[in-house]
Amino acid sequence: MGQRWANLENLLKMNKEWVQEKLNVDADFFNHLKDIQRPEYLWIGCSDSRVPANEIVGLEPGEMFVHRNIANVVIQSDLNCLSVIQYAVEVLKIKHIIVTGHYGCGGVKVAMEHKRMGMIDNWLRSIKDVYCAHEEEVNAIPDEEGRFRRMCELNVKAQVRNVCHTSVVQDAWLRKQELCIHGWIFDVGDGILHDLGVSVHDRNQVHPIYQSE
């Protein structure tokens, strides 16, 4: 057996160990899990392997609905992300949508440069728009690392707005459904999550042009 397959075998072995750990704590863990999921949160985060959603907030399976893509981007024509938001809001009736970016995001870094990476350039294009909208502020930061960190934050803020502008979220607020959108950022360097203080819980906090009636 080659080394590559040996590594995969190891993952299956570790899965069995994880199952046993869960059963040691609660013998009915999987009986409860298979029946229903009642998460209160939707996490929209980056695919980056260093930002595992459930793990960094200490939540168990069944406690958080998760959507991840490169650079935690919310694009109005992305059927995948929009479907996740719709299902989470209308069926699961989650109460919080948390857009979580992270410092050192490779997607944001690529968007700030000029190098062609292929297909992904299209996906990350909207982050260049974020840069253009805040060019003066970002360029005033003297060091490159500082500019990069600020762009990671600004990207989260832009994606929070994009979530608020979706018809799903607008309609939820219109029918008085309890729903709050948040913007957080994770520091890969120390493991701490920071609230960027951009939470939105009411349609009137959004520009009127995006409000549905």
Ligand SMILES: [Zn+2]
């Ligand atoms: Zn990232």
